[in-house]
Every structure is written in C-alpha cells, then in structure tokens.
Amino acid sequence: MSAQQTEAHADDPDQQAPPSGREPGRFGAALAAVRDGSGLLSLLAVVLALVVGAVLIAAADPRVQETATYLTARPSDFFAAVGSAVGGAYTALLQGSFLDWTAGSATRVVRPLTETLTVATPLIAAGLGVALGFRAGLFNIGAQGQIILGAVLAGWIGFALDLPVGLHLLLALVGGVVGGALWGGIAGGLKARTGAHEVIVTIMLNYVALRLVEFLLTLGAFQREGQANPISPPVEASAQLPQLLGSGFRLHAGLLLVLLAAAGVWWLLERSTVGFGLRAVGANPAAARTAGISVPRSYVTVMLLSGGLAGLAGAVHLLGTEDSLTAGIAGSFGFDAITVALLGRSRPGGVVLAGLLFGALQAGGVSMQARTGTPIDIVLVVQSLIVLFIAAPPLVRAIFRLRDPQARGARA
Template identity: 90%
Template structure:
C-alpha cells in the first residue's frame, strides 16, 4: 500500500515536494515549478530572449541611432536600418554556429557546426550533472567545482603517468569521473548527515576547488618546466581524445561520450529502480520515506552521480580541447550548465538540445562580433534572458496568452 502511494506521488509532478520533516518552502516550490514546466514554455522563452536581443542589437547600432533622429520625416530609413542591423547580426550568428555558406572551402563551410558541437560538449556533460539533482529535489550549483576537480585529476593522470594509448585515455577519463563524484559526494554527504543546504555547500565548494587548483599550479608537480605562468605540462598524446573529423576540426570523441552519458542518465532515471527512488524523493520525500526509501541515501547517490557527470565534462574538455590545466579550465561551464538543465527541463534529451543551443550561441557570438561589430555581450544577455523567462512561467504565459495548466482532480486525474 505504501509503495503504491509513493508511485502515485511520483506520477503527480504538480504536487509540491515538502522537504524532510516539514512543509515545502518557497525555494522548493519555485524549483518544482521550473522543473515541471512544459517544453513549450522553454521554446517560447528562447523566442522571447531572441526578440529582446534583437531590440538591443538595433539600439546599439550606429546607423539605427542616426536614422532615429529623423524618424518622423523618413521612417523607411529607420526600419531599413533596424532590419539590416538585426538581420545582419543574426545571419552572422547563424553562419558562425551552423554553416558558413559564404566560405570557399568545404572545411570552412562545415567548421562552424563542428565548433558548436565542440563548445556544447562540456555544456551537455555539466548539464547532465545538474539535471539529476533537480529531479531529486536538490539544487546542485556545484558543477563548476566538480568540473575543476575532474579536470585536475584527468590532467594529472594525463601528463604524470606513462601508459599505453587506450589505457591511458581510459584511466584519465575515470580519474575525472571519480574526482567529480567525490566532490559532489561531499555536498551529498553533508546534506544527508546534517541537513546542510546543498545550495550553500556547493557554492562554497566551488570556491574551494578554484582556490585549490590555483594552489596546485604553484607546485612543482603541476608546474610546466621553464614556465612561470600557472599552467601544467601538456597532456601526453596517448591521453588525448581522438579527433572525429581529422586535424582540420576541433571536434573530438568527447561529444560521443556525453551523448552516451545522456542515454545512460535517461535509462537510470526513467527505467531503473534507483531512478524511481530518486524521482520519488524529488516528488515527495515524506511519502518516499514512508514507502521505505532512504532519503539520505538518495541524496548521497544523486550527488555522487551529478559530480561524476560534471567531472566527466571537465575531463573531456581538458583531454579533448584544452590540452593543459589552467585556473580557468572550467570557464563558465558549471554556471551555464544550470541554465542548460533548466532549459532542458532536467530531461536528458532536453539537456542535449539546450546544450547544443548554448553551444551555438557561444560559437556564433564570436562570428557575429567579427562580421558586424555587434558586441558579443549580446549573447550573454540572451542567455540571461532565457533564464529569466524560464524562471517566470506566468510572464511567458501572459505574453503569449496561454492558459494556466489545469489542476488535477481529487482522484489524481487531469480535470
């Protein structure tokens, strides 16, 4: 009977998930609302962000500013300038992210798409690391630190050990996964044993990881010989991820690894008993506990999983793209991963698509700035607006005049 009750609670995503031993707080309610929103809202959030970005592009364009001074006299000049500015910027963004149809060689035509996939690889891996925590009711903001720790161990194995080609790569990848898992497990263990809030713990662990790698790069074991800059020796060739399309492109086998990881996460969350337990805890911890599910164990499990996936993201980024360890090896991937997971609604398939979108924005933003002079910061504004609109479903529904989702009846069926 208790097991059936837990199954019913998991199948009702609109039910608020109270934290252990209490009623749901505002944080948990907001997380559940964002996590359980529809895919249509995610798409509309992207559309709204691009529309606002178009307005900012037009406002920042000198020609638009000039024609605005005599708008009433010759409005056609103003609207033509707006169309040229916005169309040119987004065309350059598309050419830098998907296909450059103006290029003169096949390699240059396809390079933008491969750059998008390369940039998206760590975003997808880190987004997969954040998503399971959301499904289990935890807000993992520690992907940045988990990426750093994973990259540190992968780099050390890569340049310090002398192993055969295939074995060296496998051990380096495993080192990255283990490093990220241990770092995520610290937050999970503190949450399970003491009830420490995962947001605070993971934020603090991010700083610990960042300062830790800065310190390690001052040690002889991590310092490149003959260099005073904080950079490690290069990873051995035997630990490099192979390039998928040859030396003319940067796309490496790490992209295939994160796709396989997405399939594995989908199976774990949707088809395994462990995934059912995690989803039960995320939907209703009290009901899950009543059904015999260990809530503390689930917290530790999901944080170990999240850390392992983020560590994998750090490992594939370092072994496939960076080649050497630096203090900025994680970039902003860990924080962007939160947006990717939110946009993907914490589903592996959605995370992959969201990662590709953000990879395209980042890869195309450079081309947009180079070709049209549009500030690359516009891309950051668009990404931030996507987060804003995803976090405010009523705003998106109000703009597009969408109905509020109907509540379930007393029997649990849709009204």
C-alpha cells in the same frame, strides 16, 4: 504508502511536494515550477529572449541611433537600419554556429557546426549532472568546482603517468569522473548527515576548488618546465581524446561519451530502481521514507552521480579541447550548465538540445562580434533572459495568451 502510490505521486506534477515535504517555500516552489514546465514554454522562452536581444542589438547599432534622430521625417530609414542591424547580427550568429554558406571550401562551411558541437560537449555533461540533482530535489550549484576537480585529476593522470594507448585515456577519463564525484559527494554527505543546505555548500566548494587548482599550479608536479605562467605540462598524446573529423577540426570523441551519458541518465531515471528512488525522494522525501527508501543514502548517491557527470565534463574538455590544465579550465561551463538544465526541464533529451543551443550561442557569438561589431555581451544577455523567462511561466503564458493547464484542470 505503497511503492506504486509513491511512483504515481512522483510522476504527477500536480501532486508533487517540495523537497522538504513541508509547505513549499519560495525556493521549492520555483524549483517545482521549473521542473514541471512544458517544452513549449521552453521554446517560447527562447523566442522571447531572441526578440529582446534583437531590440538590444538595434539599440546598440550606430546607424539605428542616427536614423532615430529623424524618425518622424523618414521612418523608412529607421526601420531599414533596424532590419539591417538585427538581420546582419543574427545571420552572422547562424553562420558562426551552424553553416557558413559564404565560405570558399567545404571544410570552412561545416566548421561552425563542429565548433558548436565542441562547445556543447562539456555543457551537456555538466547539465546532465545538474539536472539529475534537480530530479532528486537537490539544487547542485557546485558543477563549476566539480568540473575543476575532474579536470585536475584527469589532467594529472594525463601528463604525469606513462601508460599504453587506450589504457591511459580510459584511466584519465575515470579519474575525471572520480574527481568530480568525490567533490559532489562532500555536499551530499553533509546534506545527508547534518542537513546542510546543498546550495550553500556547493557554492563554497566552488571557491575552494578554484583556489585549490591555483595552488596546485604553483607546485612542481603541476608546473610546466620553463614556464612562469600557472600552466601544467601538456597531456600526453596517449591520453587525449581522438578527433572525430581529423586535425582540421576540434570536434572530438568526447561528444559520443556525453551522448552515451545522456542515454545512461535517461535509463537510470526512467527504467531503474535507483532512479525511481531518486525521483521519489525529489517528489516527496516523507512519502519516500515511508515506502522504505533511504533519503540520506539517496542524497549521497545523487550528488556522487551529479558530481561524476560534471567531472566527466571537465575531463572531456581537458583531454579533448584543451591539452593543459590552467586556473580557468572550467570557464563558465559550471554556471552555464545550470541554465542548460533549466532549459532542458531536467530531462536528458532536453538537456542535450539545450546544450546544443547554448553551444551555438557561444560559438556563433564570436562570429557575430567579428563580422558585425555587435557586442558579444548580447549573447550573455540572451542566455540570462532565457533563464528569466523559464523561471516565470505565468509571464510567458500571459504574453502568448496561453492557458494554464493546472488552472484549467482545477476548474474542471
């Protein structure tokens, strides 16, 4: 098969084969369905998740529960209570994630938007790493561990070394990328050399990374002086990312870095020879091998790049938002990044938009709970439902009565 035929094969969703080159199993079929879905299905999945979330919000509201006891007698009370509960919760979610038009100052009006961008920054970087793995046919579940290792190395450079301004920050960022890349490269190397499944290896490496950072924080080199809690010394000011809007906001220059990373990933996948090789391997390893592409080398390359992007997420989060290393430095960013990559259909532009959406949900969820008493767990349910609906395109098409383009093409 020629290189031109392989490229056409890689870009045609109807011709794609599973990563193994054999008949698609459940895992390969699910991954292909997620990767090849349309942006419309992603949008509709979000809408469905919000609708189900509205039902849960109403069900958890005490006033709705009270009016439900005499629904047949005065249904207007019930529907008014439902509207008040759902409308109040989602209004608070919007005010906490976009613009708080009830605030008394311009700073407080726009602060929610800056919080959304701040939370979205590491999500976008880690999501790009997971999405890059998807495009090469690998399911990188290890973003959590790669974020931790990136934060560890970036943090150590940030508080242990005394370097000039500019050089210190640059070296810390590079250290974060290298830390994540090396951690991802372990899984890529094992996949290439032994065929070890990347899902199992990366999951196990997540636990290793978590225990490693817990151990490091007990050592004198990582322990803050005078503190019994496991926390590192603060990162030097020369290694911290500059604030974009001043000290009154948490938004930092890491946002610009991850947007540049998104542009770089797009160029890599769509305009470079290396990216073509990765896409070809993801579409059909056997065909790629026939075309002269080294499949093992591609596995190592993509896991190094994927881990490096996740490591960048850990570095910008530590150097921009946090100033000290803790065992919980990665939060849930690594696992949320999987959802972001799925929602973004493994395309850099889609990942950026999905990261912004999830950043808004997390930033606004706190406001929603504080203002209306709605459990913040509702936001987690909405995020989970988004994944559920994205992983089930036939369900979404059935609900909205959409035709399957592949089935229509087959009939034609």
